[in-house]
Amino acid sequence: MEATKKYNRIIVILSVIIPLAVAGLFGVKLDIDLPVFLPPIYAGINALTAVVLITSFWAIKMKNIVLHRRLMKTAIFLSALFLIFYVLYHMTSDSTSYGGEGIVKKVYFFVLISHILLSIIVIPFVLITFVRGLTNDIERHKKIARITFPLWLYVTISGVIVYWMISPFYTV
Known part of the structure; x- marks a missing residue:
């Protein structure tokens, strides 16, 4: 129980700090040219x-817990890597305005x-689900994973969209 309280504090702190840090870093502009164009990378x-999330879902349905755990750790690593590249891009580049019009523009802004x-x-x-899996709190892990999985999957797919x-509106 004490470990859960410790994890809960960390989860709350990270859940507040990450969005605030990202928002704050958007105001920081570094005058450097990166050797690569980051948006297609992230x-x-x-x-x-x-x-990885879909494969992890399949792995747990096949009762392959070891593969599921590895894939979930990979998904968290990839999400952290995405966040680093995303912030780095916005710290070194001006924002791009969407140039579409009509219904497509409305769809774009809805998705965005x-x-x-x-x-x-x-x-x-994600953090609560991950901790519950790590601590073998399986029933509670399954319960929240039913919410986390579709949310996280939507975020990853909508980011690609x-x-x-x-x-088409980027200037490189």
Whole structure:
């Protein structure tokens, strides 16, 4: 029980600090040219994370717990890597405006806004689900994983859709 309290404090702290840090770092502009254009890289990481999440879901349905755990650790690593590249891009580049019009623009902003909001909301869900799995609190892990999985999958897939929709408007 004491370990759970410790993890809960860490989860709360990370769930607050991560979005605040990302928002704060958007205001920081570094005058450096990166050797690569990051948006297709972090969109690819998001796509890979979606594949890993789906494969992990399949693994647990096949009762392959070892593979499921490895894949979930990989998904968390990929999400952290995505976040680093995403923040680095926005610290070194100006934001790109979406140039589409009409219904496509409305769809873009719906996907973008839902992606951003759910990417914040999913943080504590991912962390709680992960901790419950690590601590073998399996029944509670399964219960929250039913919520976490579709949220996290939506965030990864919608991130790729946002990239795909805005990519024609990037200036490199």
